[in-house]
Each structure stands twice: as C-alpha cells, then as structure tokens.
Amino acid sequence: MITTRHATPTSSHAPSPSRPTPSAPDEEDAPESPLPTPAFPFDGMRFPPPLGGGTEGRTILLRTLGAILIAWVPMAVLAAVEGVALGPSRRESFLLDIAAYSRFLIALPLLILAERIALPLLSHIVRHLGRPELLPETERPRYEAMVALSSRLVRSPLAAMIMVALAYVATISAGQAAYPTNVGTWVAPVGDTARALSLAGMWRTFVSQPLYVVLVLTWLWRAVVWAIFLRKVSRLDLRLVASHPDHMGGLRFVMASLRAFSPIGFALAVGISGTIAERVIVSGQRVTEFAPVIGVVVAVLLLLFVGPLLVLRKPLKRIRTRAIFSYGRLASGVGYHFEREFLRPGEDVPAHALQAPEFSATTDLYSIVTNANTVKGVPIDLQGVVPFVLATLLPFVPLALFEMPLVALLKLAVGFVV
Numbered sequence: 001m002i003t004t005r006h007a008t009p010t011s012s013h014a015p016s017p018s019r020p021t022p023s024a025p026d027e028e029d030a031p032e033s034p035l036p037t038p039a040f041p042f043d044g045m046r047f048p049p050p051l052g053g054g055t056e057g058r059t060i061l062l063r064t065l066g067a068i069l070i071a072w073v074p075m076a077v078l079a080a081v082e083g084v085a086l087g088p089s090r091r092e093s094f095l096l097d098i099a100a101y102s103r104f105l106i107a108l109p110l111l112i113l114a115e116r117i118a119l120p121l122l123s124h125i126v127r128h129l130g131r132p133e134l135l136p137e138t139e140r141p142r143y144e145a146m147v148a149l150s151s152r153l154v155r156s157p158l159a160a161m162i163m164v165a166l167a168y169v170a171t172i173s174a175g176q177a178a179y180p181t182n183v184g185t186w187v188a189p190v191g192d193t194a195r196a197l198s199l200a201g202m203w204r205t206f207v208s209q210p211l212y213v214v215l216v217l218t219w220l221w222r223a224v225v226w227a228i229f230l231r232k233v234s235r236l237d238l239r240l241v242a243s244h245p246d247h248m249g250g251l252r253f254v255m256a257s258l259r260a261f262s263p264i265g266f267a268l269a270v271g272i273s274g275t276i277a278e279r280v281i282v283s284g285q286r287v288t289e290f291a292p293v294i295g296v297v298v299a300v301l302l303l304l305f306v307g308p309l310l311v312l313r314k315p316l317k318r319i320r321t322r323a324i325f326s327y328g329r330l331a332s333g334v335g336y337h338f339e340r341e342f343l344r345p346g347e348d349v350p351a352h353a354l355q356a357p358e359f360s361a362t363t364d365l366y367s368i369v370t371n372a373n374t375v376k377g378v379p380i381d382l383q384g385v386v387p388f389v390l391a392t393l394l395p396f397v398p399l400a401l402f403e404m405p406l407v408a409l410l411k412l413a414v415g416f417v418v
Contacts, residue, residue, distance in 0.1 A: 041122075041123065041126055041147050041150045041151045041154065041229075042118075042119055042122050042123070042150065042154050042222045042225065042226065043055065043115070043119045043154070047160060047214070047218075049062075049063050049066055050062075050063040050064070050066040050067040050070065050112060051211070051214060051215060051218070055115045055116050055119055055120070057116070060112065060113060060115060060116050063112050064109045064112045064113055067108050067109055067112055067211070068104075068105065068108070068109055070207065070208075070211065071104040071108055071207065071208040071211050071212065072100070072104040072105050072108075072208070074203050074207070074208075075094065075100070075104070075200045075203050075204055075208060076094065076095070076200075078198070078199040078200040078203055079094035079095070079186060079198070079199075079200040081199065082198050082199050082200060084186040084189060084198050084200060085186075087186060087189070089184070090281065090282055091183065091184060091185045091186070091282055092184050092185060092186050092189060093186060094186040094200055097186065097278060098274050098277045098278045098281065099274045099275045099277075099278040100204075100274075101274060102270050102271055102273060102274020102275070102277075103208075103209075103212050103271045103274060103275075104208050104212060106267075106270050106271075106274075107212070107267045107268070107270040107271035107274075108211065108212050108215060110263065110266065110267035110270065111215040111216065111218075111219060111264065111267045111268075112215070113263070114219075114263035114264050114267060117259075117260065117263055118260040118261060118263065118264065119260075121256055121257070121259060121260040122226065122257060122260050124256075125253060125254055125256055125257060125260075126147060126150075126229075128253055129143070129233060129238075129254075130143050130144075130147075133239065133250075134238050134239050134240075134250065135236070135238065135239070136237060136238075136239060138237070139236050139237050139238075142232075142236060143236065146229060146232045146233070147229075149228075149229075149232075150225050150226075150228070150229045153225045153228070154221070154222060154225050159221055163214050163217040163218065163221065164210070164214060166213070166217060167209075167210040167211075167213035167214045167217065168206075168210050170213055171205060171209040171210050171213060172205070175187070175205055175209075179201075185201075186198060186200060186201065187200070187201035187204060187205070188201050212271070216268065216271075219264050219268075220304065223261070223304045223305055223308070226257065226308055227307070227308035227311070230254070230308045230309065230311050230312065231308075231311045233311075233312070234311045234312050234314060234315055238315065240315065240316075240319050242319045242320065242322065242323035242326075242327065242371075242372040242375055243323070243327065243368045243369070243371040243372040244371065245371055247371060247374050247375055247376050248316065248375065248376050248379045249315070249316055249319050249375055251312060251316070251379045252379060254309065254312065254379050255309065255379050255380060255381070255384040257305070257308075257309070258305065258306060258309075258384045258385065258387070258388045259384075259387070259388075261305040261388065262387060262388045262391040262392075263391070264305070265301045265305060265388060265391050265392040266391040266392065266394060266395060268297075268301065268392075269297065269301075269391075269392050269393070269394070269395040269396060270395040272293075272294075272297055272395075273395040273396050273398070273399060276290045276293070276294075276396075276399060277398070277399060277402070280399070280402050281402075286402075286403070287399045287400070287402045287403050288403065290399075294393075294396050297392075298389065298392050298393065301392050302385075302388075302389070305388065306380065306385060306388065309378060309379055309380050310378055310380075312378060312379050313377050313378045316375055316376060316377055316378065316379065317377055319375060320372075320373075320375035320377070323372035323373060323375060324372075324373060327368070327369045327372040327373065328369070328373075330365070330369070331365065331366060331369045334361075334362060334365055335362070338358060338362050
C-alpha cells in the first residue's frame with residue numbers, strides 16, 4: 001500500500017526548507033542505509049577472476065585484460081601453430097572470423113567493464129529507496145530483508161553451477177549447428193582422416209565460448225534478481241508524493257537503472273552483430289534477412305531491462321487515482337473562495353487585486369494540483385528509454401555497409417543534417 005501525501009509537496013531527495021522535518025535530514029548529512037557486505041547487492045558472483053572480482057578501477061582493468069588473455073590470445077596462438085590462422089578459405093581462417101573478434105575481443109571485455117558503471121548505479125538506487133524521505137521506519141526491516149535476499153540470489157552457488165552447466169550445453173549444441181561436419185572451418189578442419197576439433201577449436205569450445213556465455217548469463221541473472229527486487233519494492237508502503245514535480249511520485253530516480261543496463265545491451269548486441277556479419281560474408285545472405293532477428297533481440301533486451309520497471313505501475317496508478325479526488329477537492333475549495341473574494345456579481349474589481357497574495361497562492365496551488373493530476377502510470381519515459389534503445393541498436397548500424405556503400409551512407413547522413 002502506498003501512502004499519498006496531501007501537504008505541500010516535498011522532494012524525494014530532501015525536505016522542503018520551509019517545513020523542516022527532523023526525521024528526514026539533508027542528503028549530505030543523512031547516513032547511508034545499511035546494506036549487507038559487499039556494498040553492491042548485485043555483485044559478488046561465485047566465480048574466480050576474470051568472471052568475478054572487484055569493480056575498482058585497477059582491478060576491473062586487470063580482469064578485462066585477463067579475459068582477453070584467456071579467451072582470445074590462446075586461440076590466436078594455437079591457430080597460428082596449427083596453420084588455421086589464415087587458411088585456404090575464409091571459413092578456415094581464424095583471423096578472418098568477425099564473430100570471434102566481436103565476442104571475445106569486444107563483447108566479452110565490455111561485459112566486464114560494464115560492472116564499473118552498472119553495479120554502483122544500481123546500488124545507489126537501492127540505497128536511495130531506503131532513505132527516510134521514501135521509506136517509513138516501520139518498513140525498514142522488510143527493505144533490509146529484500147536487499148539481503150537480492151544479495152543471496154546473486155551470490156547463490158547453485159545459480160553459478162547452473163550457469164556453468166548451461167554455458168557448456170549451449171556451446172556444444174550451438175557448435176554442432178554452426179560448424180557442420182561436411183564443412184571445413186578453423187574450429188573443425190576437414191582432413192584426410194576423421195574430422196576433429198583443431199587446437200584453437202578445442203580452446204573455443206571448452207574455454208572461450210563458455211566464458212562468454214557465463215558472463216552473458218550472469219547479467220541476465222542480475223536482471224532477473226533486479227526484477228524480483230522491484231516487485232517487492234512495489235509492495236512497500238513508500239512515502240510517495242502525488243504532486244512531486246517528476247510526475248512519478250518521486251520514483252523517477254529508479255529509471256536510472258536504464259543507464260546502468262545500457263552498456264550491457266550494447267555489449268550483447270555487439271556479439272550478435274558480429275555473428276550476423278560473419279554469416280552475411282560467408283553465406284552471402286542479405287542483412288535484411290536478419291531484420292526479424294535484430295527486432296527480436298531489441299525486444300528481448302527491452303523486456304529484460306526495461307520491463308521490470310512496469311511492476312511499479314500499480315502504486316503509481318493508486319496515488320494518481322487518490323490525487324484526482326483529494327487534490328481536486330482542494331483546488332475546488334480554494335477556487336470557490338477565490339471567486340467569492342474577487343468575482344462578486346455586480347461589483348467592481350477591488351483596487352488591491354493586483355497586490356493580493358491570493359493570486360500567487362492560487363497559481364502555486366494549481367501548479368501543484370497539475371503535477372498531482374499528471375502522475376505517470378509507470379516510471380518510464382522516452383528520455384530514459386531512447387538512449388537504451390540507441391545503445392542496443394548501435395552495434396547493428398555497421399551492418400548497413402553490406403547493403404549500401406559507405407559513400408552512399410555518408411550522403412544520406414549529410415542529407416539528414418543539411
């Protein structure tokens with residue numbers, strides 16, 4: 001149940017200076033809400049480096065470098081040793097495989113670097129939800145239990161084992177479809193004897209690809225846990241303010257999660273875009289044939305990372321309904337007295353009307369009522385969603401080069417600008 005305030009609206013970040021509230025100190029002086037160790041409830045997966053580890057600047061750079069040294073460098077060395085670095089055909093050349101570059105040299109490091117941006121931002125949202133301006137003291141035990149549950153889910157050893165198992169199952173299953181026995185590739189060359197994985201192919205199958213898939217699954221699991229957390233937040237008795245200027249009851253800051261997840265959407269799209277580019281080059285397919293695939297990818301990412309915000313629609317709709325009646329009654333009452341004072345039938349307008357404080361007070365009140373009557377049904381708007389969608393679509397833009405020459409693309413871009 002959500003409590004709606006009918007008094008003068010107060011920002012969710014700090015109390016109004018004209019109405020000091022001892023229980024809601026300024027943000028600079030307020031102590032942080034207690035959170036379980038470590039500070040980021042969506043960090044701490046039970047994996048060794050480079051999959052797991054800290055998010056400090058030096059640590060995360062070392063993890064990123066380690067991922068490249070583990071996933072891509074050994075494949076390049078083994079491919080050179082075995083003679084499949086540059087083979088007789090494009091399929092048999094590791095160094096010409098765009099999908100390998102996009103997954104293991106770009107997407108994989110980006111999925112690790114994204115922790116530096118996403119995890120602190122998600123943590124900040126969680127902490128802000130626990131501030132006294134939003135969370136009554138009676139709800140604090142439930143809030144702390146929710147944060148602790150999120151931490152346990154993210155750090156679940158069972159979840160880690162399932163991810164590793166799924167990574168190997170997915171790698172082996174997809175490998176059989178991507179590298180058929182009758183086609184020679186750098187992963188599994190066709191020789192005079194029985195067909196077998198190359199050394200580079202074995203490293204890809206048992207190390208590089210599972211490493212990449214586990215990182216993808218890790219972020220998907222974090223998104224699921226984030227959705228569970230928001231679902232529980234929607235059931236808290238939060239101190240939402242119907243007249244808050246963000247038109248979201250003071251919950252607009254939750255939309256910052258889209259900025260947190262934008263690098264992940266970009267990284268996931270990079271891996272898929274590289275696979276599409278490789279198929280277009282090798283198989284001669286048109287990029288337009290993959291338009292449905294791109295559409296599904298964007299839709300799924302929106303569902304995973306934007307969809308969880310929809311669970312907050314019920315409390316927002318509830319305070320909007322209440323605000324229409326309560327603030328509407330207040331506005332009608334003030335308007336009635338205003339008209340009685342200045343719009344008396346048959347009488348001239350009083351000389352002091354221009355200096356009357358009632359005009360300013362009524363204008364301010366109606367501005368507050370307008371905010372209360374325009375509470376959004378969900379804490380989502382285009383300003384927050386568009387950057388996420390653009391980040392997800394950006395890796396697919398280079399695919400247009402396969403359909404249109406670079407010069408034509410530049411002319412088209414100039415046409416839009418000029």
